[in-house]
Amino acid sequence: MLAFTNSTEKQSPTVIGAGCHVNGDIKTDHTVQIHGHIVGNVTATTIVIGRGGIVEGAVNADSLFLHGTLIGPATVNNANMFSAAQMTGELSYLTLNITSNTALECKLTKRKETKGSKHE
Secondary structure, three states: OOOOOOOOOOOOOEEEOOOOEEEOOEEOOOEEEEOOEEEOOEEEEEEEEOOOOEEEOOEEEEEEEEOOEEEOOEEEEEEEEOOOOEEEEEEEEOEEEEOOOOEEEEEEEEOOOOOOOOOO
């Protein structure tokens, strides 16, 4: 993944760095990497919540990679929960991968795959 893009490249990631605090929603057709703190909803193709990253709000994505903390509901196609990840709320998913030491205190809902399943 490139850190910078030019005018012909239309897929630059959105990065919320450590120490950054955002109040408000983020919506993009690309990747969002969160290492800071977001209070608001996040919608993207891929959402990566890094260690130390916190999202307080609803998450909608094709793929979620959770290393940090998510407080709120998530609707994703592919959920990947890694060591030290924490989540409270409700997780609606098509596929779920969990590694050891993951702290999930949420309702899990497995959706049936439908033709053309995409994030909303």
